[in-house]
Amino acid sequence: MAGLLYRLGRFSARRHWVVIVAWFVIIALAGVAFSLFKGPVSSAITIPGTPTATVTDELAAKFPSASGGSGTVVFETKDGKAFTASEKAGVESTLKKYTEQSGVKAATNPFTTQDQLTAQKQKVTDGRDQITAAKAQIAAGQEQLDAAKAQAQAAGQLAAAQAQLDQQQATLDASTKKIDAQSATLEQGSKLLDLAANIRFVSKDGSSAVSTVQFTKGIYDVDPDLKTKIVQLSDDANISGVNVYVSNDIAQGVPSIVGPGEVVGIIVAAIVLLIMLGTVIGAGLPLLGALVGLGASVLGSMAFSGLVQFNSVTTVLGIMLGLAVGIDYSLFILNRHRNQLKQGMKLHESIGLANGTSGNAVVFAGTTVIVALLALNITGIPFLGLMGTVGAVAVAVAILVAVSFTPAMMGLVGMKILRRKERAAIGNTASTRVPNKPMNTVRAIVTVVLGIAVLGSIALPAMQMRLGLPDGSAEATDSSQYKAFKTVENRFGAGQNGPLLVVADLPSKVSGDSLTAVEVTIGEKIASLDNVSALAPIGASKDGTVVAFQVIPTGGPSSVSTENLVHDLRDLPGVKVTGGTATLGVAGNASAQIDVSEKLSAVLPLYLVVVVGLSLIILIIVFRSILVPVTATAGFVLSLLATFGGLTAIYQFGWLSAVFGTHDPGPILSFLPIIEVGVLFGLAMDYQLFLVSGMRESFAHGAPAKIAVQRGLRNGRPVVMAAAIIMMSVFAGFIFSDSSTIRPIGFGLAFGVLVDAFVVRLLLIPAAMHLLGKTAWWFPKWLDRILPDVDVEGAKLERGHVGEVAAPEGELASAGVAAGAHAGPEHPAHTVEHRDHPSHKA
Known part of the structure; x- marks a missing residue:
């Protein structure tokens, strides 16, 4: 040589x-x-064959609407006061521009979603009042029927009136059964709402709002040009009185x-x-x-x-x-x-x-x-x-x-x-x-x-030494990613920066009230774990054999507590539900990291x-x-x-x-x-x-x-x-x-x-x-x-x-x-x- x-x-x-x-x-x-x-050059760091990848592939095959990556865009009023009507309109207009981009599945309107949550909670309250009133009516009807039975018996006419009295009793019993069923369904829905109590899309003081931008592909497979376009649309939003911050999942680009x-x-x-x-x-x-x-x-x-x-x-x-x-x-x-x-x-x-x-x-x-x-x-x-x-x-x-x-x-x-x-x-x-x-x-x-x-x-x-991947908190303090991360952490809780996607494979098909009952059973089991702040069901697959939940940890995406929660979820033994046992898997950006x-x-x-x-x-x-x-x-x-x-x-x-x-x-x-x-x-x-x-x-x-x-x-x-x-x-x-x-x-x-x-x-x-x-x-x-x-x-x-x-x-x-x-x-x-x-x- x-x-x-x-x-x-x-x-x-x-x-x-x-x-x-x-x-x-x-x-x-x-x-x-x-x-x-x-x-294209990507900032994604992925490994095929991981548990997260396995769950993500299953979702793509069985539950397409719940698959696909997502990132958040944070809106914050400059004066720290609640959003005005014109500011909300500006936010909605920006979100509409996101959804017009090829590759974007949806962009949730935080104000509409928060109103829906509030309406659902009110609906539960109103439903309970209605059920209480209906039960009172049924009780009054039962008293009247009992009185009529006693009167007929005293007059020696009970045999002649028995058929009519039995029909009235059957009507009351049917009403009672229906009210009980409605009450059970209402309480099941109430339990789900209670599990999701800490999930918010608009902060309590009304000064900040979070929109989830969902893509048709996994977050690491999204075309970098599409992410750049979302960032540009956010920078060019020019909503009077409102700052727009794009999260690290979207804004992290080529250095x-x-x-x-x-x-x-x-x-x-x-x-x-x-x-x-x-x-x-x-x-x-x-x-x-x-x-x-x-x-x-x-x-x-x-x-x-x-x-x-x-x-x-x-x-x-x-x-x-x-x-x-x-x-x-x-x-x-x-x-x-x-x-x-x-x-x-x-x-x-x-x-x-x-x-x-x-x-x-x-x-x-x-x-x-x-x-x-x-x-x-x-x-x-x-x-x-x-x-x-x-x-x-x-x-x-x-x-x-x-x-x-x-x-x-x-x-x-x-x-x-x-x-x-x-x-x-x-x-x-x-x-x-x-x-x-x-x-x-x-x-x-x-x-x-x-x-x-x-x-x-x-x-x-x-x-x-602990190993992980950087989140928005590691970015420069004047960057959009850092401001988005900190706004969410301070206004909504650290866990909403790194939500987990928990998927349950069911032993048999469920729908209707049975689906709600299964969601409550699995949801309560997940909520019983440490480091869970809130959870909300996303829905079920078309064949009714897969149920998905969004789980909000108490800690941020790179925290020890979130890492422990992922392991606890994966280590959970099968959850007993109607028809057998449901098995759980975990996905999401934090899980992938x-x-x-x-x-x-x-x-x-x-x-x-x-x-x-x-x-x-x-x-x-x-x-x-x-x-x-x-x-x-x-x-x-x-x-x-x-x-x-x-x-x-x-x-x-x-x-x-x-x-x-x-x-x-x-x-x-x-x-x-x-x-x-x-x-x-x-x-x-x-x-x-x-x-x-x-x-x-x-x-x-x-x-x-x-x-x-x-x-x-x-x-x-x-x-x-x-x-x-x-x-x-x-x-x-x-x-x-x-x-x-x-x-x-x-x-x-x-x-x-x-x-x-x-x-x-x-x-x-x-x-x-x-x-x-x-x-x-x-x-x-x-x-x-x-x-x-x-x-x-x-x-x-x-x-x-x-x-x-x-x-x-x-x-x-x-x-x-x-x-x-x-x-x-x-x-x-x-x-x-x-x-x-x-x-x-x-």
Whole structure:
């Protein structure tokens, strides 16, 4: 591979315009494909086969009128007073516009619905009065009949009048039976109304109203353009004296890709590059390469959005990764090239060698990221697998750009990649002293103990981490979604932000009074559970075998109490009704979110085991050691747990809320832990490779194990720090996104890089390697014989070109990725064959 990349680098440098034009043609073709085949991007996060999905499918088949997704639109008077007649008319006109849209099944008029509820309650009161009056009449009639019987008996005419008296008694009995039946029916209806007492559509003070917009499709299948149209109609309502807020179910759209935070992140990355490389041209090349890679990967991936449903987060994650690794990978090769030029190497030879050594390590390191991302497909969760695939494509394209476009640009700019002073001093680079003193052992012990203690403390909040999906309370406080959520919470109760749909499968067909009785029986059973605020029957299917209820929890959609209620409903034994036993199922937006979160929680351990196992195998092959991979993987797990702890503290506990805008803390984004595992694993392996490969090479060249640690650390640290800062800057730019889904992803990745690069890789790993000494490189002979020889650093290629430049004593030719391929008399071991590696002498 190193030789191939060497030749590719030289070719790209010599034929730079061919390569540069080729990449822009690729971008153009990807753009054309995107414009021709693109499809809608959804904000939906769904998993097929969940209990919610099963119930939803049943409703669609048996009870179409109760199926289909729904969202709410909240109307609120600006003066806090009750709606006037003209304001109500404005609301009704807006609702009519909603129903005119294709794909909208209905939009309830809150005022009409509330009036109907009030009328029903009054009807019950009036019915009771009428029944009381009728019973009084029947009682009076019975008294009269009894008196007539007594009178006839006294007159000796009872036999003659018996037939007439019996007929009158039969009439009274029939009336009594009819009144009793009416009373029973009335009381059944009264019980249903009592169960729904806490459900309101207009607030008690009359200042707020909630309309439910019902769609023909499930909420996650609704065309995003239709949701956007509802939002536009709401924004354009212009109802005098009335604010219109659209709920998160409808208003949650595709997050913007570039905002102020992202721009700041890129600016910080540019500043770091400028400081490290010293020239505007040098700083611009990695940024340009990253943008070229993004153009090709994002447009190319999105061209398939017409065939596969893309989630909005999928694209953003691809952009995050493509931008971050694109800059870093180009930087590693560029930094190696600059160092070689300063030592006097010819331009094209330097580009080829940098591509064959640092580029080779970039390919290997990037491959670990790709494998980790593609492994997301083993979770069996479609949207997560697609997310990993798109991210892997972005990383793969970034690698291709780094090993082709970057050498072409380096060939184009030539020696201008160096500052004037550097060009003037070519071949006369001052000697750099190689560390010959190991780390202090006491310092190493303190570093390991203190580092583990600090990361362990940061990880503690992760023990209480809850997973969920963001609701309206997580949105910006000035957004329509947030105002809708808070208005409903304050005026109607938190539960009305996340109603549940409970479906009962009946043992036999019911209708009429029997249906009402069944609804009361099941309704009372549901209402007996904790955390139920109210419920109302929606109706029955045409065949009378399915009954649906809307259940209002006491808590919001992401609360623990609502989650407990969903489990309690599903755990209920069958409800005994006429004809047998009814079984219950739960659906609705809140239920779907809980199912998604639980499914993701269940697959996280499996994915973590796969990634950790993969980590050990890769590092054993690369470093030909047992203890180095173990410490590297342990460090990854430690940094991962610390990242989870930081996420929990910030976004679930609400710490530093003023800084991160977590005004309403809630559960952690359900798929974020898995994304963190995949991405941070790849990046941790990158940094491990960049640092420890230098230690390995120095040790292989004869340096004592503890001194080799210092040499590898000293020469790998600058580029790893720069790369980590750049990656953190790019990720951190998304922390202040306008999307509640993107913000925690940006923080998690930025914080994870900070912890893993600066604490684990630059502090804990060197200290642990020092304490292990020579035992760090112990490797069983039998394992050494069967494993392939992976020359990640391109050391063999470098040895073949050692005569191209005479580096000063101790100068590291590999200040970048290889970070340990030493040149000059200090390390004559460039001629040492691989068989001289210490592992072969074990």
